[in-house]
Amino acid sequence: MSFALLQEATVDYGAFAAIGAGLAAIGAGIGIGNIGGSAIQAMARQPEMMGKIQASAIILLAFVEAVALFAIVVSLIK
Numbered sequence: 001m002s003f004a005l006l007q008e009a010t011v012d013y014g015a016f017a018a019i020g021a022g023l024a025a026i027g028a029g030i031g032i033g034n035i036g037g038s039a040i041q042a043m044a045r046q047p048e049m050m051g052k053i054q055a056s057a058i059i060l061l062a063f064v065e066a067v068a069l070f071a072i073v074v075s076l077i078k
Helices: 003-008 014-045 047-076
Strands: none
Touching: 014 047
16 A cells, blocks of 8 residues: 555544543542542441541542543543
């Protein structure tokens, strides 16, 4: 195939990248909501473990945000 034919066959994936980034953001929101809700329930059941539960929840939130940011970057790279 010639190079000119390959250039004509390129497709703009901008809309798909935006959908992928949006899905990553929605997934991160759901994940953070689940972590937060579970942490609150755990603290309500065992108030003496509040410090450890809070620390674990913050670490898990950071992991969810990192994965979401990675997914957004990957979806926006062509």
